[in-house]
Amino acid sequence: MLAEHKLKAFQDFVTRSSHEELIWMNGFIAGLVSADPVSAGITGKAEATATRVDKISIVFGTETGNSKKVATEFAGKAKKSGIKVKLSSLDQYRLSDLPKEEYLLLVISTQGDGEPPATAKKFYDHIHQESLTLDKTRFSVLALGDSSYPMFCKAGEDVDNQLHKLGAKRIVPIQKCDAEFAEDAAEWFEAVMKALSENNSNTATPVAAKKPKGKKNYTGIIRTNLNLNDRGSNKQTHHIEIAVEEEIQYEPGDAIGIIPHNRKELVDSIITVTGADPDATVEFRNEQYSIAEALTRKINIVHLPERIVKEYATVVQQEIPDTRIDLLDLLRIYPVKGPAQFEQVIATVLEPIVPRLYSISSSPEAHAGELHITVARDRFSVNQETKYGLCSDFLSGLETETTIDFYIHKNSSFKLPGGDKDIIMIGPGTGIAPFRSFIAERDATGAGGRNWLFFGEQCFVTDFLYQTEIQNWADTGVLTNVHLAFSRDQESKIYVQHRILEHGAELWQWLNEGAYIYLCGAKAPMSTDVEKVLVQIAEHHGGKSASEALSFIENLKDEGRYLLDVY
Ligand SMILES: Cc1cc2nc3c(=O)[nH]c(=O)nc-3n(C[C@H](O)[C@H](O)[C@H](O)COP(=O)(O)OP(=O)(O)OC[C@H]3O[C@@H](n4cnc5c(N)ncnc54)[C@H](O)[C@@H]3O)c2cc1C
Numbered sequence: 001m002l003a004e005h006k007l008k009a010f011q012d013f014v015t016r017s018s019h020e021e022l023i024w025m026n027g028f029i030a031g032l033v034s035a036d037p038v039s040a041g042i043t044g045k046a047e048a049t050a051t052r053v054d055k056i057s058i059v060f061g062t063e064t065g066n067s068k069k070v071a072t073e074f075a076g077k078a079k080k081s082g083i084k085v086k087l088s089s090l091d092q093y094r095l096s097d098l099p100k101e102e103y104l105l106l107v108i109s110t111q112g113d114g115e116p117p118a119t120a121k122k123f124y125d126h127i128h129q130e131s132l133t134l135d136k137t138r139f140s141v142l143a144l145g146d147s148s149y150p151m152f153c154k155a156g157e158d159v160d161n162q163l164h165k166l167g168a169k170r171i172v173p174i175q176k177c178d179a180e181f182a183e184d185a186a187e188w189f190e191a192v193m194k195a196l197s198e199n200n201s202n203t204a205t206p207v208a209a210k211k212p213k214g215k216k217n218y219t220g221i222i223r224t225n226l227n228l229n230d231r232g233s234n235k236q237t238h239h240i241e242i243a244v245e246e247e248i249q250y251e252p253g254d255a256i257g258i259i260p261h262n263r264k265e266l267v268d269s270i271i272t273v274t275g276a277d278p279d280a281t282v283e284f285r286n287e288q289y290s291i292a293e294a295l296t297r298k299i300n301i302v303h304l305p306e307r308i309v310k311e312y313a314t315v316v317q318q319e320i321p322d323t324r325i326d327l328l329d330l331l332r333i334y335p336v337k338g339p340a341q342f343e344q345v346i347a348t349v350l351e352p353i354v355p356r357l358y359s360i361s362s363s364p365e366a367h368a369g370e371l372h373i374t375v376a377r378d379r380f381s382v383n384q385e386t387k388y389g390l391c392s393d394f395l396s397g398l399e400t401e402t403t404i405d406f407y408i409h410k411n412s413s414f415k416l417p418g419g420d421k422d423i424i425m426i427g428p429g430t431g432i433a434p435f436r437s438f439i440a441e442r443d444a445t446g447a448g449g450r451n452w453l454f455f456g457e458q459c460f461v462t463d464f465l466y467q468t469e470i471q472n473w474a475d476t477g478v479l480t481n482v483h484l485a486f487s488r489d490q491e492s493k494i495y496v497q498h499r500i501l502e503h504g505a506e507l508w509q510w511l512n513e514g515a516y517i518y519l520c521g522a523k524a525p526m527s528t529d530v531e532k533v534l535v536q537i538a539e540h541h542g543g544k545s546a547s548e549a550l551s552f553i554e555n556l557k558d559e560g561r562y563l564l565d566v567y
């Protein structure tokens with residue numbers, strides 16, 4: 001292969017090189033060969049392709065479909081470049097395959113308070129509990145998250161650390177992504193592909209982890225804040241219209257994220273109890289604020305998680321039982337020693353207020369320059385005292401003409417199909433919100449597909465949200481079918497699932513003709529009750545056995561024809 005004098009010089013050079021130098025040269029030559037088709041031709045095809053990765057696995061763990069969307073896009077790109085791809089959701093991933101993986105790309109979001117999505121739980125627990133060896137595996141993690149949460153991209157970080165601990169080698173470092181993830185995700189994938197094409201050994205030059213690009217925040221003005229429930233209702237549901245000058249990029253099905261402010265009376269009481277100077281400057285998460293401002297707009301002071309209570313106990317050196325508690329109660333029962341210690345608590349213990357999401361109930365086509373949301377004021381009682389949820393209370397009380405900051409949360413898995421497709425929307429309570437957007441959008445764009453709405457609430461007279469609009473859409477034929485369930489208008493409770501069952505034959509026919517089903521609203525018990533009824537319909541009207549009916553519904557989900565947005 002080499003002329004004798006070259007071979008001798010080569011052997012001489014190699015024997016005088018260190019192990020590290022040999023590894024570097026190996027990578028360097030592989031790079032030269034794969035980048036240079038002429039020399040690849042000279043050295044022979046087998047050698048040129050020896051370093052090429054021809055098969056990868058891409059797995060995703062998702063709640064609202066964003067991780068699935070990017071993973072699917074990457075799978076498509078990799079396939080186009082000639083690489084075989086095994087794409088799977090982590091809930092369907094065969095755990096016994098893990099030690100055999102050579103190249104594994106993971107796209108995973110973080111949910112709850114730093115937890116993995118439900119669909120990734122089994123995988124997450126498996127890698128944390130089992131004594132696995134993954135020394136054959138090279139991997140990289142794309143972590144989707146939202147920097148407004150204290151545990152930013154925690155699930156992705158955990159997976160990255162744990163796989164590394166089990167012996168797997170990183171192809172490129174973990175990339176964390178904020179609410180606007182598309183650009184960071186694309187760059188991460190490019191870096192992975194580059195690393196894989198440059199060098200198949202474990203010696204690729206490490207790439208520094210990149211800081212995630214921030215997210216776009218908008219400021220709007222409240223134009224309308226209207227309680228949609230009539231006098232006498234048990235509910236308070238606000239239709240809020242926000243005017244925005246900037247053009248906003250969103251699609252029906254997306255939500256907005258809002259960081260609420262704390263109530264003034266609560267902030268004032270905390271300042272009184274601690275003796276803090278409201279105007280004194282304090283540092284919180286690397287920014288300077290006055291204490292009053294930090295307590296109003298930045299710091300979570302309600303329903304503190306147990307871990308915060310534990311850390312507080314350490315700072316104030318008092319025994320405090322494991323519990324969730326509001327900051328004011330904590331300060332009253334286990335006081336700080338003075339304003340200086342309170343500032344220490346702010347700087348080292350307390351966490352930011354986390355955002356809350358609200359489905360957008362307006363349509364970009366029908367409501368240009370505005371964004372609407374539909375907010376149920378969350379009321380609950382603690383020790384017989386009536387309390388309200390932080391954000392829904394804040395939003396319900398917003399005066400018109402005040403400003404509000406928000407960002408767009410993309411919900412990639414809850415999107416309208418093509419205009420010619422039929423859709424069945426099941427949205428009791430605030431579940432109506434994205435469907436108001438869907439229907440308005442299809443009306444404004446003249447979509448030809450049929451639209452069927454199931455809506456439910458407590459009483460027809462007081463709780464028929466968006467009654468006039470829904471009736472107009474029914475009158476003008478935009479809504480082909482509307483079925484309503486008012487649970488408290490008769491002795492026995494009637495919910496949307498009862499209406500769905502009553503119309504099972506027609507629903508089955510729509511499904512057979514290709515209709516898409518959408519379900520939005522309360523996760524429990526509504527979404528499980530509705531799903532049971534859909535299974536029953538597949539049994540009774542589709543002649544399926546119980547297990548066939550279940551897999552029929554699962555198939556609809558897999559095909560993207562049964563879509564959920566439940567919370
Ligand atoms: C994708 C998505 C879309 C959504 N769309 C909508 C929508 O269109 N409309 C809508 O109204 N909601 C929607 N939600 C729900 C919304 O995001 C909020 O979860 C809801 O408004 C409650 O938030 P809150 O701040 O008012 O209540 P929080 O303050 O977060 O309280 C929530 C619950 O925590 C408990 N809790 C809170 N404080 C205490 C305390 N001091 N002591 C004991 N328990 C306490 C209570 O059980 C309370 O009900 C959506 C959620 C998601 C994930």
Ligand SMILES: Cc1cc2nc3c(=O)[nH]c(=O)nc-3n(C[C@H](O)[C@H](O)[C@H](O)COP(=O)(O)O)c2cc1C
Nearest residue numbers: 062063064065066067109110112114145146152153
């Ligand atoms: C209820 C809820 C809790 C969340 N908790 C976190 C969190 O603790 N840390 C974080 O980085 N992101 C958190 N997020 C943001 C999501 O990870 C982010 O929206 C991501 O794009 C969702 O991707 P997915 O659609 O693939 O699940 C949370 C989102 C929601 C709706």
